[in-house]
Amino acid sequence: MNRIFGSSASKKPKPSLQDAISSTDTRVASIEVKIKKLDGELGRYKEQMSKLRNGPGKNAIQERALRTLKQRRMYESQLAQLVQQTFNMESAALATENLRNTMATVDAMKLANKEMRKQYGKIDIDKIESVQYDMEDLLEQANEIQETLGRSYAVPDEIDEADLEAELDALQLEEEEEGASYLADLNKVPDFLDEPPVELADVSLSKYALLLSGLNDGSQTPAKEAVKTSA
Template sequence: MKRLFGAKRAAAPARTLDATSASIGARCDAIDGKIDALDRELARHRAAIARARPGAAREAAKRRALVILKQRKLYETQREQLYGQRFNVEQMAFANENAKDAVDTVKAMKAAAKELKTQFKAKEFDLGEIDALNDDMADLLDLGREIQESLGRSYDVPDGLDEDDLLEELDALELDMLEEDAALEGGVPSYLQDDALPEAPDEEPVVLPEAGEGKGESETTPAVRDAA
């Protein structure tokens, strides 16, 4: 039977949206090239019509230009159709990619939720143990605070000694010092008073002889002898 009718051929795989979009884009580029060629040819015919004199030659040039213009309009219509098809294909490709991303997102969320459930079932996430741990931490902090207060106590301090009493005594000492300073002469403290200067002498100054004078004479000056 296979020799007579041949084996059944496998169906060709469906073209992907990306391949379809690329194929349509290539067709659009080809049509654009044809339209450019027709534009150049139409420009030549328009120049020929402008140069030709009225009559059969001008009419023939117009008919050729009209045929080229019809071809150009046909290609433009085909190009617009291909542009529309390409736009639809790209929209479908975009929607397909969004759907794939949504599926991947849902799968990832399901896997994450399953993993979280497994982790929360662990012994470390027992709320009772967590509360007990918080209570133990609070007790330890209170114990540490009490230890610091105990280590910071002052020794050899008489019982019943109040800090307020010490402050009052300090204020009284400062007041006594101010009263003692005010009781001095003129109200000026002793460390700010000027010391008394010595009095000037009443005797005349002694004049000493210059060097080299008075050889052979007595070393005592007349002023000294008179004073004696």
């Protein structure tokens, strides 16, 4: 029986909305080409009638022009209907696509909700709180250990300020005494010298000026006298 009448599975699938839109667009393009062709014919008829006088020839061309004009109006009516159909189908396709996207969003949200419930079902709040308490205890123990390790040894908790000031004064006095003894050693005359050092402070500046002037003049006599005088 299937060989004679054919099976239901051999039927062609029903055209989708997009297929219908594509088919309608093809028809619209075909009708637009026909209308453009008729416009060209009407232009030629109009040019011919403008060159002819009233008579049988002009009337025949006028009848052809009327038939062409009638045909063009018919195509224009069909074109308007097809354009409206295309608009309606595109609106329906857009609404269908929006609905499909909405359903996909809803399905995704349902799946996410199910997955979240599954994951949250594995979480034990009591265990989380227990871990939190353990962390607090460990941190507190760590702080106590740090405080213990940072404790100072052999240093009294309270230090008398008066004792510190007295110790500071003693150190300053000791430094002053060491400085005075050092200066006294510097001013002491060495033991290997038999005569006291000559004090240059007794030589007047005028005698040295005279000595320098004698050297500049090239004479050594004033210089010798100045030296003797200074001696």
